[in-house]
Amino acid sequence: MQKQRAHRGRHGPELLDSRTTRFRLWAPDARKVSLIVVGAQTLPMIADEDGWYSIEAPYGAGTLYRFLIDDELEVPDPASRAQAGDVHAPSLVVDPDDYLWRNAEWRGRPWHETVLYEMHAGLYGGFAAMEAHLADLAELGVTAIELMPIAEFPGDRNWGYDGVLPYAPEAAYGSPEELKHLIDTAHGLGLMVFLDVVYNHFGPDGNYLGRYARHFFRHDQQTPWGDAIDFRRGEVRDFFIDSALTWLLDYRFDGLRLDAVHAIPDRSFLTELAERVQAAVEPGRHVHLVLENEDNRASLLTQGFIAQWNDDGHNVLHTLLTGERQGYYADYHPDTTDKLARFLGEGFVYQGQNNRRGEARGEPSAHLSPTAFVLFLQNHDQTGNRAFGERLISLTDPHALRAATALLLLSPMVPLLFMGEEWGARQPFLFFTSHHGELADAVREGRRGEFAEFAEFADEHTRERIPDPNAVSTFEDSRPDFGSRREPGHAEWHALYRQLLQIRHAEIIPRLPGARFLGAQVLGEAAALARWRLGDGSELRLELNLGATAVPVSVASAAAQLLFASRELPNAPCGQLPARTALLYLEKSS
Known part of the structure; x- marks a missing residue:
């Protein structure tokens, strides 16, 4: 076992020795700031330059504290490393160097080996309870788990996107030590651990920054959550970059998924974050930064970010699988098959074209590696933002879903699964919070x-x-039935996912470095043929028909090996691709 030296940022408490902590707060709009040590004393903090207040006090790990603003408002530390309860409770001094890592030599895995599995810690019962599921995921073929946001949020039931303390693990899920143990256990099983982080807004309850640091926000730019965060300020940039480094260095997460960066107006913040992460990570360690970005800025994927969630890919597949056309699916309904081919052949659907509102969206993407796109059929957003949280298995034909699953797990794009998907879970995933009043x-x-x-x-x-x-039942109804995956009706799906991931690990992953798009063509309604050149010179060919009728298709080369057929084809005529079918061939380089 080995201790690791923690990241030292400017924001938040710094344990100087076992009995002394330096407390700091950027509060440029406060006239006076004091440190309240719960159960002990209140100490005036020293006003430093540029709106900073600080004090070195004779208190070590385990100390509960708050800040008192202008003798009238008690607030938690916005860079609290842990809370003694909810967001309004006192902050807690922790020793970030105290955990003994069992897998201290873990250096992560290269990106092309990634098979992601998105999880909500609360629905598993917290960090400690999640550990019992990790071995099964590793055995299935998953190589990375991704936690929905865990930064401290109000209440104890939440998706996590209402967080207000972006350095502190949610107390309802467990302690910092339990989170580190979860990550340590995952690493021992060969699993990377990613974290979804929210740096584009704060939640509506428990954010006091506007009272004493109004320059955190800019009133001239709005986001769906209110005033934009002002990333022009160095203190603000440092606040979020130090948060990212805390998760990556103190907790040893293997990567971050940055939520909704299209709501971050200052692109230079993103590139600075990527540069500082790269500079801080020890040589030889794999750390990956992934974006969610509705703007489809392909250029960011050559500036320190390794991949982006491919909403375009999901949306066009969902439109074909379900026939749904409302909301943002309206952008994918006209010329849906053409958009399917563009997604398969170039990555993004929208690469500068106008959406339904007449707004140009996206940048060209065909030059990128297919591994720059994280593909999914379901995730927290696409399931949970439905009114009743229905999963895809309840919305489409099973043969079409099998075909789409073959695409998901055998294409050169990086696949992401949503918890329960692999056994065909039918419990909904609903939008839940625990707000009051x-x-x-x-x-x-x-x-x-x-x-x-x-x-x-x-x-x-x-x-x-x-x-x-806000109903407890909404949360409880969203909990997958983890014990049902081997029951009839579920075991077949679980076996399918295992089979496909075995093929991926044996035939696709070793050939991914250097892979590139070769384009795609429309075969007929809801059907396309796509090809990719893999890094060893092999060619991967996908014949996909999500429609209800067979379509003509050119016959694959005699040298091509059939990797997988999504359904039995004993009587399929030569040159015809049956309805709701996917075929994948690999023609190896000579």
Whole structure:
């Protein structure tokens, strides 16, 4: 076992020795700041330059503290490393060097080996309880788990995107030590661990920054969550970059997924974050930065970010699998098959074309590696943002879903699975929070109002059937039945995912470095042929038909090996691709 030296940033407490801590707060709009040591004393902090306050106090790990602003408002440390309860509770001094790592020599895995599995820590019962599921995921063929946001949020039930303390693990999920143990255990099984981080906004409850540091925000730019964060300020940039480094260095996460960076107006913040992460990580260690970006800025994927969640790929596949056309799926309904071919052959669908609102979106992407795209059929957003949280297995034909799953797990893009998907879980994944009072009412009505433009929810009484996000039952109904994967109706799906991932590890992953797009062509309604050149010179060929009728297709080369057929084809005529079928061939280089 080995201790590791923690990251030392400017924000938050710094343990100088076992009995002394330096406390710091950037509060340029405060006239006075004091340190409240719970159960002990209140100490005036020293005003330094540029709005900083600091004090070295004779208190070590385990100390509970708050800051007192202008003798009138008690607040937690915005860079708290742990909370003694919820976001309004005292902050807790922790020793970031105290954990003894069992797998200290772990250096991660190269990106092309990634098979992601998205998880919600609360639905598993917290960090400690999640560990019991890791061996099964590794055996299935998953190589990386991705935690939905765990930064401290109000209440104990939340998706995590309402976080307000971006350095502190959610107390309802467990302690910092339990989180490190989870990551340590995953590494021992060969699993990377990614974290979804939210650096584009703060949640509405528990964020006091506007009272004493109003320059954290800029009123001239708005996001869906209010005033934009002002990344022009060095202190603000440092606050979030130090948060990222804390997760990557103190907790040894293997990568971060940055949520909704299209809501971050200052692109230079993103490139600076990537540069500073690269500079801080020890040589030889694999750390990966992944984006969610509705703007499809392909250029960021050559500036320190290794991949982006491919919403375009999901959306066009979902449109074909379900026939849904409302909301953002309207952007994928006209010329859907052409858009399927563009996604398969070039990565993004929108590469500068106008969306349904007449707005140009995206940048050219065909020059990127296919591994620059994280592909998924389901995730927290695409399932949970449905009114009733239905999973895809309840919405489409099973043969079409098998075909799409073959694409997901055998294409050169990096696959992401959503918890329970691999055994065909049918429990919904709903939007849940644990707000109270007026905020709870506003969230409930806001949630129902989101669906007012949908024809099936035009009636107010129908919208009232949408589950209340704040009800405990909404959270409990979202918990997958983890024990059902070997039951009839589920075991078949689990076996399919295992088979496909075995093929991926044996035939696809070793050939991914250097892979590139070779384009795609339309075969017929909802059907396309795509090809990729793999790094060893081999060619991967996908014949995909998500439609209801067979389509003509050129016959694969006699030298091509059939890797997988999504359904039995004993009587399929030569040159015809049956309905709801995927075939994948590999023609190896000579």
